[in-house]
Amino acid sequence: MSDPSTPRILVIGAGAIGAFYGAALQAAGAEVSVVCRSEVDAVRENGFSIESKRLGDRVFRPAQVLRAAGDYSGGPPDYALVCVKVVEGTDRAALLRDAVGPQTAIVLIENGVEIEDEIAAAFPQNELISALAFVQVSRIAPGKVRHFAFGDLSFGNYPGGLTARAKQLGALFESAGIKCALTEDVVTARWQKCLWNAVFNPISVMGGVLDTGHILGTAEGEALVRRTMEEVCSVAAATGHPLDRALIGQFIEGTRKAPAYKTSMALDYENGRPMETEVILGNAVRAGRREKVAIPSLEALYALMKMVEMRCMHDAGSRPAPG
Amino acid sequence: MSDPSTPRILVIGAGAIGAFYGAALQAAGAEVSVVCRSEVDAVRENGFSIESKRLGDRVFRPAQVLRAAGDYSGGPPDYALVCVKVVEGTDRAALLRDAVGPQTAIVLIENGVEIEDEIAAAFPQNELISALAFVQVSRIAPGKVRHFAFGDLSFGNYPGGLTARAKQLGALFESAGIKCALTEDVVTARWQKCLWNAVFNPISVMGGVLDTGHILGTAEGEALVRRTMEEVCSVAAATGHPLDRALIGQFIEGTRKAPAYKTSMALDYENGRPMETEVILGNAVRAGRREKVAIPSLEALYALMKMVEMRCMHDAGSRPAPG
Numbered sequence: 001m002s003d004p005s006t007p008r009i010l011v012i013g014a015g016a017i018g019a020f021y022g023a024a025l026q027a028a029g030a031e032v033s034v035v036c037r038s039e040v041d042a043v044r045e046n047g048f049s050i051e052s053k054r055l056g057d058r059v060f061r062p063a064q065v066l067r068a069a070g071d072y073s074g075g076p077p078d079y080a081l082v083c084v085k086v087v088e089g090t091d092r093a094a095l096l097r098d099a100v101g102p103q104t105a106i107v108l109i110e111n112g113v114e115i116e117d118e119i120a121a122a123f124p125q126n127e128l129i130s131a132l133a134f135v136q137v138s139r140i141a142p143g144k145v146r147h148f149a150f151g152d153l154s155f156g157n158y159p160g161g162l163t164a165r166a167k168q169l170g171a172l173f174e175s176a177g178i179k180c181a182l183t184e185d186v187v188t189a190r191w192q193k194c195l196w197n198a199v200f201n202p203i204s205v206m207g208g209v210l211d212t213g214h215i216l217g218t219a220e221g222e223a224l225v226r227r228t229m230e231e232v233c234s235v236a237a238a239t240g241h242p243l244d245r246a247l248i249g250q251f252i253e254g255t256r257k258a259p260a261y262k263t264s265m266a267l268d269y270e271n272g273r274p275m276e277t278e279v280i281l282g283n284a285v286r287a288g289r290r291e292k293v294a295i296p297s298l299e300a301l302y303a304l305m306k307m308v309e310m311r312c313m314h315d316a317g318s319r320p321a322p323g
Numbered sequence: 324m325s326d327p328s329t330p331r332i333l334v335i336g337a338g339a340i341g342a343f344y345g346a347a348l349q350a351a352g353a354e355v356s357v358v359c360r361s362e363v364d365a366v367r368e369n370g371f372s373i374e375s376k377r378l379g380d381r382v383f384r385p386a387q388v389l390r391a392a393g394d395y396s397g398g399p400p401d402y403a404l405v406c407v408k409v410v411e412g413t414d415r416a417a418l419l420r421d422a423v424g425p426q427t428a429i430v431l432i433e434n435g436v437e438i439e440d441e442i443a444a445a446f447p448q449n450e451l452i453s454a455l456a457f458v459q460v461s462r463i464a465p466g467k468v469r470h471f472a473f474g475d476l477s478f479g480n481y482p483g484g485l486t487a488r489a490k491q492l493g494a495l496f497e498s499a500g501i502k503c504a505l506t507e508d509v510v511t512a513r514w515q516k517c518l519w520n521a522v523f524n525p526i527s528v529m530g531g532v533l534d535t536g537h538i539l540g541t542a543e544g545e546a547l548v549r550r551t552m553e554e555v556c557s558v559a560a561a562t563g564h565p566l567d568r569a570l571i572g573q574f575i576e577g578t579r580k581a582p583a584y585k586t587s588m589a590l591d592y593e594n595g596r597p598m599e600t601e602v603i604l605g606n607a608v609r610a611g612r613r614e615k616v617a618i619p620s621l622e623a624l625y626a627l628m629k630m631v632e633m634r635c636m637h638d639a640g641s642r643p644a645p646g
Binding site for chain 1: 526528529530531532533537538540541543544546547550551592619620622623624625626627628629630631633634635637
C-alpha cells in the first residue's frame with residue numbers, strides 16, 4: 001500500500017523525455033507509472049536504464065507499465081504527464097481520456113506553441129500545466145535512455161498563473177535535481193523557446209542537414225535567422241505575448257559560441273522519425289496568419305518543410321519500415 | 324587550308340554544353356576548335372562521342388583541341404563560344420582574353436541573369452551575343468557526352484538588338500537541327516528563364532533533393548513557388564524587363580504536367596559539383612536589392628543556398644577530391 005500522501009503520477013508516452021522525467025519524479029518519492037506502447041515487455045522486465053553523467057546512471061522501475069492509459073489501476077493519477085511528441089495524426093486527448101479523473105492535473109511536457117487549447121477544450125474541468133523541457137536526451141535502445149545535457153524545466157498553468165499543485169510538482173522535480181523555472185506566463189515562455197526552435201529547426205533540415213555552424217557561417221545565413229526571429233517576435237506580440245527583441249541577438253550569439261550541433265529536428269530527419277513541424281513551426285505560421293502579421297521567411301521555411309515531409313513520406317513508402 | 328568563308332569558331336569550356344553545340348556547328352560546316360583543360364588528351368585522341376537520340380550519335384573531332392585559348396592558331400576566331408559554368412571563382416574574361424580579336428563575336432551560352440556586364444566591360448569593342456540553352460545534356464565520361472532532351476537556343480545581342488552575325492550563327496545552328504529563337508531583347512528572355520530557374524533550382528536542393536513532384540505536391544509548396552515567381556517578375560519589371568505574369572501559372576502547370584524530375588542544381592548538388600547559385604539566384608537577389616524590390620522569399624532561398632554551399636565546402640574538404 002502506498003502512502004496516501006505520495007503523489008501518483010502517470011507518464012503518457014514514456015519515450016526518452018517521459019522516462020527521464022518519470023525517473024526523476026520517482027527518485028523524488030512519487031509513485032510513477034508509465035504508458036509506453038511499443039516497449040512494454042522490455043520495460044516490465046528490466047525497467048528503463050538511464051545513463052546520465054549529470055544525474056548519475058540509474059534504473060527506473062515504474063510502479064505500473066501499461067500499454068494504454070485505461071489499464072491504470074488504483075484510481076486516477078494526481079498528475080498525468082503527457083510526453084508524446086506532437087506530430088500529425090496523434091490524438092493526445094484520446095490517449096489521456098481513460099486515465100484522467102476530475103482531480104488529475106494534466107501536465108504537457110511538449111514542444112511548440114499553441115499546443116494547449118486542444119487539451120484544454122477536451123478536459124475543461126482539469127487543471128492544466130504546460131511545461132517546456134530544456135533537455136538533450138535520446139532513446140538509444142528499447143528501455144535504454146541516454147541523457148546528454150541540460151534537463152531544466154519551465155512551467156506554469158495554462159492559460160496563466162501558478163497553482164499550489166504546479167508548485168508541488170516543481171518541488172518534486174527540484175528535489176530530484178531538475179531545476180524548474182516556474183512562471184505565471186508559460187505562453188510567453190513557449191514563444192520564447194519558439195523564437196529559437198521555429199528558426200533553427202527547419203533551417204537545419206535544408207540541403208542535407210545543416211548544423212548551427214553552417215547556419216550561422218555566412219552573413220546571409222545569419223541575416224535570415226535574424227529576420228525570421230523578428231517575424232516570430234511580431235507574431236508573439238500580436239498574440240499578446242511580446243518578447244524582448246534583445247533575445248534575438250542573445251540567442252544568435254549564444255548559438256554561435258556553443259560548439260556546432262544539430263537540432264532535434266535535424267536528428268529526427270536523419271533518423272527517419274516524424275518531425276515536429278506543425279507544433280514548432282506550423283502553429284507559429286497559423287498564429288501569424290490569424291493575427292495578420294507579415295511572416296514571409298516563416299512561410300518560406302514552412303512551405304519547404306512541407307515539401308521535405310512529402311519526400312520523406314514517399315521515401316518511407318518505398319523502403320522497409322524501421323524495426 | 325580552310326575555305327576563308329568558313330566561320331571559325333572557338334568553344335571555351337567544352338563540357339557537355341560546349342561539346343554538344345560545337346558538334347552541331349561543325350556538322351553545319353563551321354571549323355570548330357575547343358578549349359577543354361582537363362580532358363585534352365582524351366579528346367585529342369578520340370574526339371567527343373556524343374550520344375543523341377534526337378540528333379543521332381556522332382563523333383565530334385574539333386579542328387584544334389587546346390588547353391588554353393592562347394594556344395589557338397590561325398588568327399582570332401569569328402565566334403568565341405563561352406560555355407563555362409558561371410560559378411564563383413571563374414574569371415571568364417581571363418579565359419577569353421588571349422583568343423579574342425577585334426572582329427571576334429563573343430557568344431555566351433550560359434545560365435543566369437545579369438551575366439553579360441562583366442564581359443561587356445572587359446571587351447567593350449566586341450560584339451556580344453547572349454544565348455540561353457534549353458537542353459538536357461551531361462558528360463558521362465571523359466570525352467563522352469549524352470544528350471537527353473531538348474536542345475533549343477534563344478539568343479540575341481547584348482544589351483539588345485540582333486545583328487547579321489547573330490543571324491548567321493542562328494542559321495548555322497538551324498542547319499544542324501538546333502532550333503533558335505532569335506530575339507531583339509535577350510535580357511527579357513533571360514529573366515523569363517530565371518522565373519523558373521531561380522525558384523525551382525534552389526528549392527530542389529532543400530531537405531535532401533526534392534523533385535518537381537515534391538515541390539508542387541503540397542498547397543504550401545505551390546504557394547511558395549508562386550510567391551517567389553511573383554518576386555522575380557517584380558525584379559524583372561524593376562530592371563526594365565517586365566514579364567507577362569500569366570507565365571507563372573503556365574510554368575507551374577507545365578511543370579506539374581511533366582513527369583517529376585530533378586533540376587540541374589539538384590543534380591549538381593547530388594554529384595558534389597559546384598552549383599550556379601550566384602548567377603541563377605544571387606544575381607536576381609542583387610538586382611532586387613539594387614532596385615529596392617521586396618523579395619523575402621528569394622532572400623530566404625538565397626540564404627539557405629549559401630548555408631548549403633558552406634556545408635558542401637566543408638564536406639568536400641573532409642573527403643578525397645573527385646577523380
